[in-house]
Amino acid sequence: AQSVTQLDSQVPVFEEAPVELRCNYSSSVSVYLFWYVQYPNQGLQLLLKYLSGSTLVESINGFEAEFNKSQTSFHLRKPSVHISDTAEYFCAVSTDTGRRALTFGSGTRLQVQP
């Protein structure tokens, strides 16, 4: 079975500062990795995903994540955050075998301060 660990439950950061949200996974088979974002009182929305190919993936709003197989990580980064990035971010993993559904981490609340 696969699992996801998000070590930071909250990350406060000032506007225009860089940020990194950490995600580590555990799996005995090949994985697909995702970051979802949840704004207050809303459902989750896909931010970006790694399926195969280039290990660096980007979103349309400036976030990027890098798949590191040796460190079993998929950290999310943004060089300069905006107030509107305040939300909860979930890392998730899935596989093509076994329980074929997304397994989510516990989430990291990003709080961008002016």
Added chain:
Amino acid sequence: DARVTQTPRHKVTEMGQEVTMRCQPILGHNTVFWYRQTMMQGLELLAYFRNRAPLDDSGMPKDRFSAEMPDATLATLKIQPSEPRDSAVYFCASGTRTGGTGELFFGEGSRLTVL
């Protein structure tokens, strides 16, 4: 624009009452997932369906929870009897494949409070 619709958005009920939550997946999506979100446990997978057939409901307490898809446009999650520990936000999500590369589209959730 296409989206997953969940009803009710909010529900307050008393312990022992039956609760039914409904989900209309995006037209054309053939996989439906139910997740529960709480502060303590985060997002937990309860059950999921493909082409209306249940594939996995191992995350669901069998004695009180049941999930069905009467047709391709409706998924239901029922709790009977409800207990205070069932208080959570229940999310429905739909997609076009299970596991692997499929993106999930989430509804806005049903917030359940059991007194």
